[in-house]
Amino acid sequence: MKYGYFPGCSLERNAAAYDKSTKAVAVPLGMEFVEVEDWNCCGATEYISLNLLASYALSARNLAQAMRTDGLGELVAPCSACYLNLTKCDKNMRESPSLTAKVNEALAAGGLSYKPGSMRVRHLLDVVVNDVGFDTVRAKVTRPLNGLKIAPYYGCFLARPGYVPVDDPEQPIVLDRLLEALGAEVVDFSLKSQCCGGHMTQISEGMGLEMIRRLVQTASESGADLIATICPMCQLNLDAFQGAMNRHFGLNLHLPVLYFTQMMGLAFGIEREALGIGSELVNAREALSLIGSTPESDAGGPPKRVKKDDKALPMPVPLARA
Amino acid sequence: MTSAVAETSHSPAVEKKFLQQVMSNTPGETHLDMCIQCGSCGGCCPSAAEMDHTPRSLIALIRAGNFEEVLNSNTPWYCVSCYFCTVRCPQEVHVTDVMYTLKRMAVQAGIKDPCAAPDFSKTFVSWVENYGRAFELGLMSMFRLRHDPFGVVRITDMAVGMLSKGRMDIAPTSIKGLSGLKAILARAKALEVVA
Numbered sequence: 001m002k003y004g005y006f007p008g009c010s011l012e013r014n015a016a017a018y019d020k021s022t023k024a025v026a027v028p029l030g031m032e033f034v035e036v037e038d039w040n041c042c043g044a045t046e047y048i049s050l051n052l053l054a055s056y057a058l059s060a061r062n063l064a065q066a067m068r069t070d071g072l073g074e075l076v077a078p079c080s081a082c083y084l085n086l087t088k089c090d091k092n093m094r095e096s097p098s099l100t101a102k103v104n105e106a107l108a109a110g111g112l113s114y115k116p117g118s119m120r121v122r123h124l125l126d127v128v129v130n131d132v133g134f135d136t137v138r139a140k141v142t143r144p145l146n147g148l149k150i151a152p153y154y155g156c157f158l159a160r161p162g163y164v165p166v167d168d169p170e171q172p173i174v175l176d177r178l179l180e181a182l183g184a185e186v187v188d189f190s191l192k193s194q195c196c197g198g199h200m201t202q203i204s205e206g207m208g209l210e211m212i213r214r215l216v217q218t219a220s221e222s223g224a225d226l227i228a229t230i231c232p233m234c235q236l237n238l239d240a241f242q243g244a245m246n247r248h249f250g251l252n253l254h255l256p257v258l259y260f261t262q263m264m265g266l267a268f269g270i271e272r273e274a275l276g277i278g279s280e281l282v283n284a285r286e287a288l289s290l291i292g293s294t295p296e297s298d299a300g301g302p303p304k305r306v307k308k309d310d311k312a313l314p315m316p317v318p319l320a321r322a
Numbered sequence: 323m324t325s326a327v328a329e330t331s332h333s334p335a336v337e338k339k340f341l342q343q344v345m346s347n348t349p350g351e352t353h354l355d356m357c358i359q360c361g362s363c364g365g366c367c368p369s370a371a372e373m374d375h376t377p378r379s380l381i382a383l384i385r386a387g388n389f390e391e392v393l394n395s396n397t398p399w400y401c402v403s404c405y406f407c408t409v410r411c412p413q414e415v416h417v418t419d420v421m422y423t424l425k426r427m428a429v430q431a432g433i434k435d436p437c438a439a440p441d442f443s444k445t446f447v448s449w450v451e452n453y454g455r456a457f458e459l460g461l462m463s464m465f466r467l468r469h470d471p472f473g474v475v476r477i478t479d480m481a482v483g484m485l486s487k488g489r490m491d492i493a494p495t496s497i498k499g500l501s502g503l504k505a506i507l508a509r510a511k512a513l514e515v516v517a
């Protein structure tokens with residue numbers, strides 16, 4: 001399966017591990033990526049806050065550049081913000097001929113044009129789950145992630161606002177299923193689709209750090225050894241600002257945050273270095289040493305009941321164990 | 323009497339005009355005129371506590387034509403763009419996109435920045451317009467030095483960590499077709515003024 005590939009600014013540098021691990025797992029999964037020629041920034045959430053038409057022209061230039069790559073109708077974006085901006089641009093241009101006319105008038109200044117609907121923009125997770133499929137993923141697992149408890153973290157843009165229905169906007173599930181297919185134990189992470197705060201650490205530090213605290217602390221209390229994410233902004237906030245968050249709240253949390261592609265790579269037996277593992281600021285070495293260990297709950301049949309209080313009244317014993 | 327009413331921001335004509343402006347400046351269907359003031363948006367907003375007005379109040383102010391209070395509010399700038407309000411609104415009001423529209427209208431009206439967020443957007447965009455790509459180190463250092471120079475200390479370990487792990491560039495990267503991109507953005511801005 002061949003796709004256009006839109007890495008975006010984050011994957012160039014701060015999320016280079018996401019780019020590296022995506023390319024490493026693409027080979028065994030049979031995905032071929034052709035990078036969009038001379039792509040530009042998607043504008044994140046900033047450009048559209050200042051100029052409407054310029055922000056659409058910025059995204060449309062990327063779509064036009066992607067369209068020029070012969071034979072590719074699908075464009076994959078691993079970054080959730082790039083994914084949303086490209087999708088939003090195409091969707092609103094499709095629905096509004098007047099917007100399309102203006103955007104194309106702007107693009108003409110750079111010798112480009114874009115026909116809305118020409119590119120189908122996909123999130124990388126959507127492609128892995130729906131094009132490659134769980135069966136293929138499962139078949140490639142040589143080193144199952146047994147013993148590792150993972151909190152799946154979706155963030156916002158995969159399923160919200162949901163221009164393309166990929167998953168449930170409130171309770172997404174595809175990443176849970178994918179991590180299970182890798183052999184990991186997926187913990188019940190109640191905040192899995194909550195926001196990481198985006199740029200809030202810069203605008204209002206206390207509020208930004210509080211949003212990060214809620215996520216890291218809740219994931220930690222859910223019993224997770226690490227968080228698996230699908231977005232560079234989420235990774236940056238939860239990983240790089242975890243130290244600042246601990247200091248701000250007087251906490252001592254240590255929860256590594258890795259990309260779902262890195263988890264796939266580990267399960268496929270790919271070398272850690274080839275997956276960019278080690279570039280996270282909250283070191284994942286200790287958590288990853290759990291891979292292959294037997295989870296407590298699987299250790300020899302049902303867990304033994306410990307009677308806490310000798311003087312307590314007898315409680316009914318479950319039928320299965322009686 | 324009639325003329326006095328017409329001059330206040332609460333006259334029916336002004337009310338309708340501002341509401342229509344916000345709606346027409348937002349691509350897609352906003353359904354802004356369908357709001358039933360239930361407050362679901364503010365109830366699920368992760369940053370509502372820091373906002374001058376909850377999203378529900380802001381929508382009421384838009385419909386009352388109180389454009390001064392709306393455009394001076396910090397509310398749109400504290401929107402984290404999580405889209406929970408948008409997917410939970412029983413009337414399908416596209417609250418998040420309306421927030422983006424209000425930010426643009428405030429900037430274009432030359433409103434004094436109600437918080438640091440507009441300058442963050444402007445700094446981010448200046449790198450994109452000059453190089454075609456975002457530049458995190460430049461953005462964070464320029465913005466921090468302007469707004470919170472002593473706060474730089476609090477993120478020093480993070481910045482050092484990012485640099486030592488090779489996760490931050492020390493100089494911006496430029497795209498090849500920069501002159502073309504600049505021409506596209508200049509034309510887009512000129513067209514936006516006409517519209």
